[in-house]
Every structure is written in structure tokens, then in C-alpha cells.
Amino acid sequence: xxxxxxxxxxxxxxxxxxxxxxxxxxxxxxxxxxxxxxxxxxxxxxxxxxxxxxxxxxxxxxxxxxxxxxxxxxxxxxxxxxxxxxxxxxxxxxxxxxxxxxxxxxxxxxxxxxxxxxxxxxxxxxxxxxxxxxxxxxxxxxxxxxxxxxxxxxxxxxxxxxxxxxxxxxxxxxxxxxxxxxxxxxxxxxxxxxxxxxxxxxxxxxxxxxxxxxxxxxxxxxxxxxxxxxxxxxxxxxxxxxxxxxxxxxxxxxxxxxxxxxxxx
Amino acid sequence: xxxxxxxxxxxxxxxxxxxxxxxxxxxxxxxxxxxxxxxxxxxxxxxxxxxxxxxxxxxxxxxxxxxxxxxxxxxxxxxxxxxxxxxxxxxxxxxxxxxxxxxxxxxxxxxxxxxxxxxxxxxxxxxxxxxxxxxxxxxxxxxxxxxxxxxxxxxxxxxxxxxxxxxxxxxxxxxxxxxxxxxxxxxxxxxxxxxxxxxxxxxxxxxxxxxxxxxxxxxxxxxxxxxxxxxxxxxxxxxxxxxxxxxxxxxxxxxxxxxxxxxxxxxxxxxxxxxxxxxxxxxxxxxxxxxxxxxxxxxxxxxxxxxxxxxxxxxxxxxx
Ligand SMILES: Cc1cc2nc3c(=O)[nH]c(=O)nc-3n(C[C@H](O)[C@H](O)[C@H](O)COP(=O)(O)OP(=O)(O)OC[C@H]3O[C@@H](n4cnc5c(N)ncnc54)[C@H](O)[C@@H]3O)c2cc1C
Ligand SMILES: Cc1cc2nc3c(=O)[nH]c(=O)nc-3n(C[C@H](O)[C@H](O)[C@H](O)COP(=O)(O)O)c2cc1C
Ligand code: FES
Numbered sequence: 001x002x003x004x005x006x007x008x009x010x011x012x013x014x015x016x017x018x019x020x021x022x023x024x025x026x027x028x029x030x031x032x033x034x035x036x037x038x039x040x041x042x043x044x045x046x047x048x049x050x051x052x053x054x055x056x057x058x059x060x061x062x063x064x065x066x067x068x069x070x071x072x073x074x075x076x077x078x079x080x081x082x083x084x085x086x087x088x089x090x091x092x093x094x095x096x097x098x099x100x101x102x103x104x105x106x107x108x109x110x111x112x113x114x115x116x117x118x119x120x121x122x123x124x125x126x127x128x129x130x131x132x133x134x135x136x137x138x139x140x141x142x143x144x145x146x147x148x149x150x151x152x153x154x155x156x157x158x159x160x161x162x163x164x165x166x167x168x169x170x171x172x173x174x175x176x177x178x179x180x181x182x183x184x185x186x187x188x189x190x191x192x193x194x195x196x197x198x199x200x201x202x203x204x205x206x207x208x209x210x211x212x213x214x215x216x217x218x219x220x221x222x223x224x225x226x227x228x229x230x231x232x233x234x235x236x237x238x239x240x241x242x243x244x245x246x247x248x249x250x251x252x253x254x255x256x257x258x259x260x261x262x263x264x265x
Numbered sequence: 266x267x268x269x270x271x272x273x274x275x276x277x278x279x280x281x282x283x284x285x286x287x288x289x290x291x292x293x294x295x296x297x298x299x300x301x302x303x304x305x306x307x308x309x310x311x312x313x314x315x316x317x318x319x320x321x322x323x324x325x326x327x328x329x330x331x332x333x334x335x336x337x338x339x340x341x342x343x344x345x346x347x348x349x350x351x352x353x354x355x356x357x358x359x360x361x362x363x364x365x366x367x368x369x370x371x372x373x374x375x376x377x378x379x380x381x382x383x384x385x386x387x388x389x390x391x392x393x394x395x396x397x398x399x400x401x402x403x404x405x406x407x408x409x410x411x412x413x414x415x416x417x418x419x420x421x422x423x424x425x426x427x428x429x430x431x432x433x434x435x436x437x438x439x440x441x442x443x444x445x446x447x448x449x450x451x452x453x454x455x456x457x458x459x460x461x462x463x464x465x466x467x468x469x470x471x472x473x474x475x476x477x478x479x480x481x482x483x484x485x486x487x488x489x490x491x492x493x494x495x496x497x498x499x500x501x502x503x504x505x506x507x508x509x510x511x512x513x514x515x516x517x518x519x520x521x522x523x524x525x526x527x528x529x530x531x532x533x534x535x536x537x538x539x540x541x542x543x544x545x546x547x548x549x550x551x552x553x554x555x556x557x558x559x560x561x562x563x564x565x566x567x568x569x570x571x572x573x574x575x576x577x578x579x580x581x582x583x584x585x
Pocket of ligand 3: 207208209210211212213214215216217218219224225226227
């Protein structure tokens with residue numbers, strides 16, 4: 001499958017460093033948790049979670065050269081995409097859903113939340129950020145009519161601390177957890193889910209090249225994040241020694257995550 | 266008749282079946298090498314490693330254009346030391362299962378080929394595959410090592426002097442006469458040959474933006490599209506160097522493709538791009554299909570049909 005090159009039809013600023021890009025295309029069969037490879041011809045191509053199917057939408061935080069270049073693009077500019085790739089969230093057998101997101105991870109969870117709402121499943125979305133300006137998608141999630149919990153590390157909005165501090169009795173009610181965010185947050189959620197015996201699905205990131213299971217670049221202890229993931233169950237992740245510890249760069253060299261705060265929550 | 270025997274021996278290394286994971290596909294980490302081995306491959310080859318870590322080119326580095334893949338990864342690799350460690354772990358796990366681990370190496374100069382070979386040998390891979398489809402930075406125009414029989418033989422000699430482990434030289438279909446190069450590297454000491462590396466270079470363009478799809482603009486072609494060319498190369502090499510073990514690579518996706526390679530002269534068959542469409546079951550599927558074919562034809566061993574192309578007279582004496 002070659003990339004499809006289409007126009008950007010809308011750009012929405014979500015917070016000081018995150019923008020949503022709406023493309024002149026649709027991706028009818030995509031599931032929440034799946035991703036696309038977004039191509040800026042002549043520059044690079046990077047993975048981003050799908051936020052909506054029609055029109056195809058992604059939400060991008062400016063963190064480096066590629067995402068900053070994308071932020072400079074204007075409506076009408078051409079971008080390429082291919083996908084949908086990977087295994088998304090399994091939303092069958094709806095129960096009491098607790099969705100836990102950090103940073104831009106909330107955008108992928110918004111897609112899951114809107115799917116679950118269409119199935120009339122009860123949903124709580126817990127979102128975290130460093131300060132209130134780091135929060136993302138709060139209005140959109142509210143508009144879905146779901147229960148929203150907020151935490152900020154500096155206490156400027158909601159509970160003070162990491163997103164896990166805001167969960168309260170949503171955790172006791174939950175029969176399923178979906179999570180997307182920095183790996184340190186995912187490790188905390190995995191431990192919580194295993195301890196409380198709540199089935200959990202977590203979306204993991206690793207460096208990607210092909211996106212379709214050929215290059216091996218995205219290996220997570222032998223699982224291919226682009227194909228076997230990016231969504232894994234907490235039980236699966238608990239058996240993968242590299243989860244929470246080791247990631248690989250573009251050369252394939254393995255690195256340890258620095259402490260637990262490798263990326264901010 | 267009893268079960269056909271699908272085992273082969275490559276330079277003294279026994280393989281339980283003739284399927285081999287091709288270099289550059291999945292073989293990035295010990296866990297992946299083990300996973301591919303356990304899924305059915307007779308041997309696994311690492312991604313080619315060089316002296317120093319290399320990030321490679323920016324994305325896209327691989328594209329699926331419909332009838333095959335195009336790739337220019339830029340020889341990304343974590344460096345020979347890191348790869349040696351991965352090999353050590355993989356070998357430990359795969360040895361018990363009789364699955365061979367082959368280290369693939371490349372370098373930027375004839376001299377460095379020896380250095381990389383020496384370093385990778387510390388991990389005791391079963392075999393070393395020498396990837397000569399890469400540019401010689403000491404050459405004025407960055408000519409590939411595979412471009413002339415002379416330089417290909419120089420690399421072979423240098424690697425042979427640097428290791429006691431048997432070496433496979435991997436040939437490119439893109440340069441000169443592949444049979445001539447095969448002869449030259451065998452004379453220089455190659456213990457085995459593998460062929461082919463990717464064909465090309467080729468180019469795939471996006472017609473909306475008019476941009477080349479992969480960042481390097483041009484890249485090597487692999488997959489179904491190149492299979493007939495790979496079979497012809499294997500046929501030519503097998504006739505030029507008949508006693509030398511040969512791994513036939515290029516577009517192998519089914520047992521039929523693999524059997525064709527063996528009839529043309531291959532001892533073992535490499536599988537790369539087909540993993541995209543067939544998944545990791547491809548190794549088992551090929552092995553089972555070859556066994557069925559052998560039973561049907563009453564072949565007890567692979568040697569019973571290897572290098573047995575029915576010699577028909579060509580219509581004209583000249584190749585198209
Ligand atoms: C499955 C998946 C889904 C993602 N979804 C989103 C999303 O919805 N929104 C969003 O803003 N970001 C998302 N990302 C992360 C996004 O791909 C990176 O932020 C982006 O590639 C950064 O590129 P850069 O050049 O701007 O920054 P760089 O400075 O190059 O890198 C910044 C960070 O991004 C990582 N990164 C860089 N290149 C890649 C690559 N090829 N593959 C994976 N990670 C890479 C680096 O390891 C580093 O941690 C996702 C990543 C994955 C793997
Ligand atoms: C993505 C990709 C990466 C590759 N990397 C290497 C490599 O590092 N070293 C090498 O010798 N060959 C490499 N090759 C070539 C393959 O090993 C193989 O020779 C070629 O793809 C033909 O086989 P196939 O059609 O089964 O893929 C690569 C091929 C692909 C598609
Ligand atoms: S990105 Fe290539 S295998 Fe996952």
C-alpha cells in the first residue's frame with residue numbers, strides 16, 4: 001500500500017504545543033488504538049494515533065523536527081498517510097470503562113470513548129498533565145457526556161499529582177481499563193490493573209520504520225509494536241521484560257528509559 | 266516410503282530444513298531472531314551490522330508498491346558490538362533447537378570488512394554472511410564492493426583472513442556477470458554463496474506530490490517481482506561453482522518458489538519480503554510444501570532434485 005497524498009482541511013490548536021489535523025480523506029475500517037504513518041514528502045514519516053475515521057484526524061504534539069514542521073503546515077497543504085496499522089483496543093463486551101490518558105494519549109482515547117458511547121457503554125475518562133495548560137481534549141470529551149476526571153502535577157486543575165491520583169472510586173467500579181500515554185504512566189496503570197485484577201489494554205510506543213512488520217525496528221521483547229500492538233493487555237506487558245525499561249533508537253541500539261520520568265505525564 | 270529428509274548441511278552446519286530468514290527482515294534483536302527461529306526457519310540471519318552504529322535514512326525507508334517492496338534503509342544498525350551481544354543470546358536459545366544463527370556484516374572499506382568479521386566472530390555465529398552490496402567509501406565514486414570480481418574477491422580474502430568461521434558471500438544481481446563474481450569469490454576463499462540481494466535500484470514516485478516515495482529516492486526491489494531473476498541468478502551461479510553451498514534468495518513466498526530455487530541449484534532458500542503477506546508461518550508452509558512435493562516425486566533427500574534443471578536447447582544461442 002503506497003501512501004495517499006491528500007490536503008489538510010482543518011487545523012485546530014488544542015494547547016500551546018498540540019494541534020489537531022483534519023485530512024481530506026477517510027479511513028472507514030480503522031479501530032481506536034490503531035495508527036497511521038504520516039508522511040511529509042522530502043522530510044520524514046512518523047506514526048500517529050487515529051483520532052477520528054471520517055474525516056481522518058490526528059492530534060500531534062510538537063516535540064521535535066518532524067512534529068514542529070507539521071505544525072508549520074497550513075490548510076490546503078499536502079501530506080501523505082498510510083494505514084491503518086496495528087492492533088487497536090478491543091471494545092467488545094462493554095462494561096464499566098475507565099480510560100486513562102496522559103499527554104497526547106488522550107486524543108487516541110477520545111476515539112475509543114466516542115466508540116464506546118455509540119455502544120451506550122458507561123465511560124469515565126481520566127486525563128492528566130503537568131499543568132492546566134497541558135490538558136487536552138477536555139471539551140470534546142465532556143461533549144461525549146462521559147464522566148471526566150482531571151489531575152495536574154502542579155494542582156492547577158483537578159487533583160494534584162499524576163493521573164492515577166484522580167481515579168478514586170472510578171477504579172473500584174471499572175471492569176475494563178484502556179490507557180494511552182507516556183510509558184511511566186503505563187507502567188503505573190499496568191501495576192494498578194494487575195493488583196486490582198481489572199482487565200487492562202495499554203497502547204505502547206516504540207521507534208517505527210516500516211509500520212507493517214518487516215523491519216523489526218519496533219521490537220518490544222520480540223513483539224512487534226506496529227503489528228502485535230500498539231495495544232497490549234496488562235498481562236501481556238507484564239511478561240515483556242523490555243516494557244518500562246528498554247526502547248530502541250533509529251539504529252536499533254537499545255537504551256534504558258531514564259528513571260521513570262523519561263517523558264512527562 | 267519414509268518421511269523425506271529436508272535437512273541440509275551448510276559448511277558443516279546442519280539445518281533442520283532449508284528455509285533461512287533473509288538479512289534485514291526482522292533480524293534486529295535477539296528476541297526477534299529467536300521468534301523467527303521458533304516459528305519454523307532452519308536458520309536466521311541478522312540485519313547487516315557494520316563497525317559503528319548507524320541511524321540510517323529518514324522514513325520512509327521501505328514501501329510496498331503492490332508487486333513487491335522497495336527499500337533503502339541506509340544500512341541502519343546498532344554496530345557490531347551490540348549485534349554480537351544479540352547473537353550470543355540468540356545462539357544460546359536456538360542452539361538447543363538446531364537452528365543456525367548467521368551474522369551478516371558490511372563495511373565501508375576492504376580493511377574494515379576484516380575488522381567487523383573479527384569482532385562478530387567473538388559471538389561465535391554459526392556462519393558469517395558478507396554483504397558486499399554496499400558502497401566502498403575509499404572509491405572515488407563510492408563504487409559497490411560487488412561491482413567487480415576483483416574487489417569482491419579482495420573483500421572475501423580479507424574476511425577469510427580475519428575469522429575461522431565459514432563465510433557466505435552474498436551477491437548482487439545488479440553488477441557485471443554474477444557467475445563471474447561467484448567464481449572470483451570462491452577462488453578467494455568463500456565457503457558458500459547467497460544470492461540475490463535486492464534488484465535495482467528502482468524508483469517509485471507519488472504522482473500527487475511528484476515526490477519519490479522513499480527518502481533516498483531510489484532503492485532496492487524485493488519480493489515476488491524479482492523471483493524469476495533470482496532463479497536465473499541461482500541457476501547461473503550453481504553452474505559456475507557447482508560444489509559450493511548456495512542459498513537462493515529473492516521473492517520466495519511459497520513452496521513452489523522454494524522448490525524452483527532448489528531445482529535451479531540452491532541448497533537452502535532465503536525468505537524476506539514474503540513475511541509481509543504470509544506472516545511468520547511462511548517458513549513452516551514452505552517446509553511442508555517441499556515435503557509433500559518430495560513424497561509425490563519419491564525424492565528422499567533435497568539432493569535428489571537439486572540443480573536438476575531439465576536441459577532443453579535454447580531457441581537461440583543468445584540471451585535476450
Ligand atoms: C503507535 C504510535 C502512536 C503515536 N501517536 C501519537 C499521537 O497521536 N500524537 C503525537 O503527538 N505523537 C504520537 N506518537 C509519537 C510520535 O510518533 C513522535 O512524537 C514523533 O515521531 C516525533 O518526531 P519528531 O521528529 O517531532 O521528534 P524527535 O525529536 O525525532 O523524537 C521525539 C520522540 O519521538 C520518538 N520518535 C521519533 N521518531 C519516531 C518514529 N519513527 N517512531 C516512533 N517514535 C518516534 C522519539 O523516540 C522520541 O521519543 C506516536 C508514536 C507511536 C509509536
Ligand atoms: C527492508 C529490507 C532490508 C534489507 N536489509 C538487508 C541487509 O541489511 N543486508 C542484506 O544483505 N540484505 C538486506 N536485504 C535484502 C534481503 O536480504 C534479500 O536479499 C532481498 O530482499 C530479496 O529477498 P526477498 O525477495 O525474499 O525479500 C533487505 C531487504 C529488505 C526488503
Ligand atoms: S516498524 Fe517495522 S516491524 Fe514494526
